[in-house]
Amino acid sequence: MEKGMPLTAVMARTSRLYRIRLNQKLSDHNIDLSSEMCGTLLELGKKEGRHQKELATTLFKDKGGITKLLKSLSKRAFIFAKADEIDKRHKKIYLTEKGHQVLKKAMPLVEEVRAQTLNGLDNVEIIQTREVLEKVISNLIE
Amino acid sequence: MEKGMPLTAVMARTSRLYRIRLNQKLSDHNIDLSSEMCGTLLELGKKEGRHQKELATTLFKDKGGITKLLKSLSKRAFIFAKADEIDKRHKKIYLTEKGHQVLKKAMPLVEEVRAQTLNGLDNVEIIQTREVLEKVISNLIE
DNA sequence: TAAAATTAGTTGAATATTCAACTAATTTGT
DNA sequence: ACAAATTAGTTGAATATTCAACTAATTTTA
Numbered sequence: 001m002e003k004g005m006p007l008t009a010v011m012a013r014t015s016r017l018y019r020i021r022l023n024q025k026l027s028d029h030n031i032d033l034s035s036e037m038c039g040t041l042l043e044l045g046k047k048e049g050r051h052q053k054e055l056a057t058t059l060f061k062d063k064g065g066i067t068k069l070l071k072s073l074s075k076r077a078f079i080f081a082k083a084d085e086i087d088k089r090h091k092k093i094y095l096t097e098k099g100h101q102v103l104k105k106a107m108p109l110v111e112e113v114r115a116q117t118l119n120g121l122d123n124v125e126i127i128q129t130r131e132v133l134e135k136v137i138s139n140l141i142e
Numbered sequence: 143m144e145k146g147m148p149l150t151a152v153m154a155r156t157s158r159l160y161r162i163r164l165n166q167k168l169s170d171h172n173i174d175l176s177s178e179m180c181g182t183l184l185e186l187g188k189k190e191g192r193h194q195k196e197l198a199t200t201l202f203k204d205k206g207g208i209t210k211l212l213k214s215l216s217k218r219a220f221i222f223a224k225a226d227e228i229d230k231r232h233k234k235i236y237l238t239e240k241g242h243q244v245l246k247k248a249m250p251l252v253e254e255v256r257a258q259t260l261n262g263l264d265n266v267e268i269i270q271t272r273e274v275l276e277k278v279i280s281n282l283i284e
Numbered sequence: 285t286a287a288a289a290t291t292a293g294t295t296g297a298a299t300a301t302t303c304a305a306c307t308a309a310t311t312t313g314t
Numbered sequence: 315a316c317a318a319a320t321t322a323g324t325t326g327a328a329t330a331t332t333c334a335a336c337t338a339a340t341t342t343t344a
């Protein structure tokens with residue numbers, strides 16, 4: 001890797017490579033999910049019926065982005081939405097049975113890629129790296 | 143930031159935020175460049191006449207991606223291409239006069255955003271973080 | 285040297301990102 | 315109560331990402 005490359009470029013490259021690896025792993029197992037879709041199902045797996053807005057925040061998507069992502073997942077019949085009866089601006093998002101099934105198949109693959117990603121790193125390195133990235137994030141947020 | 147969030151998600155978020163900041167800074171100064179286009183001009187500023195393929199490698203784009211990026215820059219008349227007379231498969235890429243001018247305006251803004259990004263980090267942190275990211279990259283490359 | 289493999293680049297499709305304009309529902313301020 | 319502001323979500327446009335199919339030029343190899 002080039003010495004002068006900015007840290008942000010190294011980060012961008014790393015996250016792109018991670019995404020490629022996970023996409024590949026899922027596709028190798030004939031799972032019709034992108035890594036972003038997969039991340040969304042993982043969040044829904046933790047707790048269903050969450051508001052679309054809350055999912056967007058958790059997944060760091062803007063509101064346009066989450067709309068498109070959920071549309072892809074709906075098209076594949078992995079999720080469905082209900083209006084929140086109390087505040088009709090909100091949509092509550094649920095996994096379908098098919099969504100539960102695909103998530104169950106995807107989870108160990110996500111874990112495999114995560115393990116590959118962190119292979120040979122000790123906890124101290126991981127924690128310190130997170131701390132630096134979080135400092136950078138707070139520098140970049142207003 | 144959520145404790146359980148994977149390191150790769152933190153990286154993705156960080157590089158997205160960086161890109162947003164730079165896009166914003168450029169647009170605030172009425173510079174018609176995205177952060178990716180800007181990065182491309184910066185590379186060309188170091189050395190012109192480079193092969194498209196070489197630029198792609200340096201910028202971590204695939205060949206489809208670099209084609210589209212260079213097309214955007216051509217449309218704005220910031221670059222032009224010549225066929226390599228020795229190996230006609232290659233295209234050599236150059237900055238136009240307009241490209242040189244916009245690069246000159248953009249450079250200090252890139253430097254501002256870089257400084258903002260790294261504000262409060264010491265060199266040791268930056269170097270260690272790069273090392274961790276490079277380990278992750280080598281884990282993810284085959 | 286002719287066929288096969290490789291390399292550089294283009295294009296199109298699907299997804300992803302970012303932003304701005306828009307609608308609809310709810311909350312706030314007076 | 316009602317106008318104004320806010321909030322959730324959709325849509326469309328431009329850019330960006332990833333991959334696969336394709337062309338054209340060059341190199342390998344048998």
